[in-house]
Amino acid sequence: xAYGPRxxxxxxxxxxxxxxxxxxxxxxxxHPKAQAGSDDWPISVDREVVRSAVIEMNxxxxxxxxxxxxxxxxxxxxxxxxNLDREEVIGRRVAEIVGPRxxxxxxxxxxxxxxxxxxRLRVQGVRARMVGRLFEVAIQPVSAPxxxxxCVVVSVRDVSQFEAMTERxxxxxxxxxxxxxxxxxxxxxxxxxxxxxxxxxxxxxxxxEFRGMHVSELIGxxxxxxxxxxxxxxxxxxxxxxxxxDLVAPAGETRYLRVRMDPYRDADGTISAAIVVMRDITAxxxxxxxxxxxxREDALTGLANRHAxxxxxxxxxxxxxxxxxxxxxxxxxxDDFKIVNDISGHVGGDALLCQIAGVLKSREADxxxxxxxxxxxxxxxxxxxxxxxxxxxxxxRLVHDLAAMRFxxxxxxxxxxxxxxxxxxxxxxxxxxxxxxxxxxNRADRACLYGKEIxxxxxxxxxxxxxxxxxxxxxxxxxRIISDAAEHERFQLxxxxxxxxxxxxxxxxxxxxxVIDEDGRVLAPAALIGSAERHGLMPRIDRWVVSTVxxxxxxxxxxxxxxxxxxxxxxxxxxFKDFLLCALDRHxxxxxxxxxxxxxxxxxxxxxxxxxxxxxxxxxxxxxxxDDFGSGLSSFAYLRHFQVDALKIDGAIIGDVVHDGFxxxxxxxxxxxxxxxxxxxxxxxxxxxxxxxxxxDLGVTQVQGFHxxxxxxxxxxxxxx
Numbered sequence: 234x235a236y237g238p239r240x241x242x243x244x245x246x247x248x249x250x251x252x253x254x255x256x257x258x259x260x261x262x263x264h265p266k267a268q269a270g271s272d273d274w275p276i277s278v279d280r281e282v283v284r285s286a287v288i289e290m291n292x293x294x295x296x297x298x299x300x301x302x303x304x305x306x307x308x309x310x311x312x313x314x315x316n317l318d319r320e321e322v323i324g325r326r327v328a329e330i331v332g333p334r335x336x337x338x339x340x341x342x343x344x345x346x347x348x349x350x351x352x353r354l355r356v357q358g359v360r361a362r363m364v365g366r367l368f369e370v371a372i373q374p375v376s377a378p379x380x381x382x383x384c385v386v387v388s389v390r391d392v393s394q395f396e397a398m399t400e401r402x403x404x405x406x407x408x409x410x411x412x413x414x415x416x417x418x419x420x421x422x423x424x425x426x427x428x429x430x431x432x433x434x435x436x437x438x439x440x441x442e443f444r445g446m447h448v449s450e451l452i453g454x455x456x457x458x459x460x461x462x463x464x465x466x467x468x469x470x471x472x473x474x475x476x477x478x479d480l481v482a483p484a485g486e487t488r489y490l491r492v493r494m495d496p497y498r499d500a501d502g503t504i505s506a507a508i509v510v511m512r513d514i515t516a517x518x519x520x521x522x523x524x525x526x527x528x529r530e531d532a533l534t535g536l537a538n539r540h541a542x543x544x545x546x547x548x549x550x551x552x553x554x555x556x557x558x559x560x561x562x563x564x565x566x567x568d569d570f571k572i573v574n575d576i577s578g579h580v581g582g583d584a585l586l587c588q589i590a591g592v593l594k595s596r597e598a599d600x601x602x603x604x605x606x607x608x609x610x611x612x613x614x615x616x617x618x619x620x621x622x623x624x625x626x627x628x629x630r631l632v633h634d635l636a637a638m639r640f641x642x643x644x645x646x647x648x649x650x651x652x653x654x655x656x657x658x659x660x661x662x663x664x665x666x667x668x669x670x671x672x673x674x675n676r677a678d679r680a681c682l683y684g685k686e687i688x689x690x691x692x693x694x695x696x697x698x699x700x701x702x703x704x705x706x707x708x709x710x711x712x713r714i715i716s717d718a719a720e721h722e723r724f725q726l727x728x729x730x731x732x733x734x735x736x737x738x739x740x741x742x743x744x745x746x747x748v749i750d751e752d753g754r755v756l757a758p759a760a761l762i763g764s765a766e767r768h769g770l771m772p773r774i775d776r777w778v779v780s781t782v783x784x785x786x787x788x789x790x791x792x793x794x795x796x797x798x799x800x801x802x803x804x805x806x807x808x809f810k811d812f813l814l815c816a817l818d819r820h821x822x823x824x825x826x827x828x829x830x831x832x833x834x835x836x837x838x839x840x841x842x843x844x845x846x847x848x849x850x851x852x853x854x855x856x857x858x859x860d861d862f863g864s865g866l867s868s869f870a871y872l873r874h875f876q877v878d879a880l881k882i883d884g885a886i887i888g889d890v891v892h893d894g895f896x897x898x899x900x901x902x903x904x905x906x907x908x909x910x911x912x913x914x915x916x917x918x919x920x921x922x923x924x925x926x927x928x929x930d931l932g933v934t935q936v937q938g939f940h941x942x943x944x945x946x947x948x949x950x951x952x953x954x
Contacts, residue, residue, distance in 0.1 A: 534590035561624035628692030654681025711764030771800035828856035884918035
């Protein structure tokens, strides 16, 4: 038999066979075991043919050398390995063929073999073309009939691939062993073929106990038939399956899992099992649920927050429009709540709000009732399936129940009164504006304010008759003006200076929005912005302001910061937050030159979103100012939730601070709070030099008002002097 052009024929080992008295070719007639019909050797196959086949399959490079290290036989694999012909090798010394360095490394082992000691070792290739490869070297002594070692057989096998495969296999086994994911292989008969330590530990078992176990034995017949079987069948049909589910662990606690099944295919492509990976996502699931709860729940009272209420209203409006469903929105505003805060403090005021929230929660036993806190001392109720008569009756019961409630704090008993405004949720009339949640809130607020104006402690239904219709038409007109100005880019920016009086704070210019009508006139902003707020337009306008300022901030003189007002809707809008932060990230050099003013009421109403927004703004180097401070906050404790740089005191608090000692005390108190927090204090509506001096002496760090400077156009969006 030959290996090829360099291969060794069967006669290549004849001399070795003669020395060791091994028969090279024994027919079945002469071989004693063949004659005996032994099962150890197939009687119809020549033994040399079998031996040659074994050598061929082994494909180890082998050579035979004598005590002079002279090669006198070699196989084809070795010739291929050395890229030599047989004539170039036979009779030459080993060192001449493999090189002096390799020979010197292997000579001690060859000498040991001549002393009768066989060996097997793994070595790294050292010759240039062998570097990076791993070889298994076996050195076997061959004895002559007298017992003396006559020659040594050396075999060399390249095991690099086997070693790499073994290493990868070991690595994979270690990963599977150490991973916290629960991994199993389950056959098409639904029985376990393998499971890892993590899955076994979950059930308090050992991995080997799973082999052959049916899935239903582990999870129960009901769960297997109801859910697991279908997933397995889809996987066995060739689909990858992924799903999440909860599971009660043996210890009794509920765990949340993400499960993925992938088909396991044999070498011929047949699907014989499913690879099942289960990842414990309990912590992430619980955190996600908690974040969702916080995003939709008022932190103080536990009621739904404004964001959740708006989502509820949008859903109700959609059902009213498509299916004619009726409902009513009730807004509840406490009468004279400021008195409770003044007498019992903000902590007492918060306790009252929580007590009122408890009354509202008790109404939610009726599945048609959904309650929320809008912020401050304002609450809301959505009453599903109610017409005007039923909504009014429900509102009057609320007024009565709150009036009957007594709130005691610090030994003082407070009477509670509230006004309720009611807006009906009905399909909009043909030709009218579509009903929005902002319009609903506006209607309910108007009805509530009207109830307060005529004495309070009553429920009032919004009706679009004379006065209300006129007011609505004005609101619609304002919305049209704002929308048209946005469409045709008729917005203009003005700036108003904020002067430092502490010798440390930087100068600031507050950016103010102005709307230009079709005739080029600048319109009064207050009513327009109020309408834009009520109809949800402000986030769009705020985007324009932010984009314009960022594009032109480099035109402002060095050392001056620009302050941008953010509406309450923008502060509570996660999409606007993403827009603002992305815009700042595109202009990293501009961020330290900007401040953002957030009203106190907006911050409290959208507490979680405002917290996240202010934190991200300050992380980018922007300043944050809490605007209108003191105008509506129910607890100074809220200040602990925000990272701000300054408080802007509401103008109503400044008042006649020069001559009013009480207002001086209030301002001094706010300054003390700001100092404790390490933030600045900005006073607005500063009309005279005396006011500026008084406020500076009280500790105010910056002032703003007509005495300091009036709003002026930002000409070409570069500050005009």
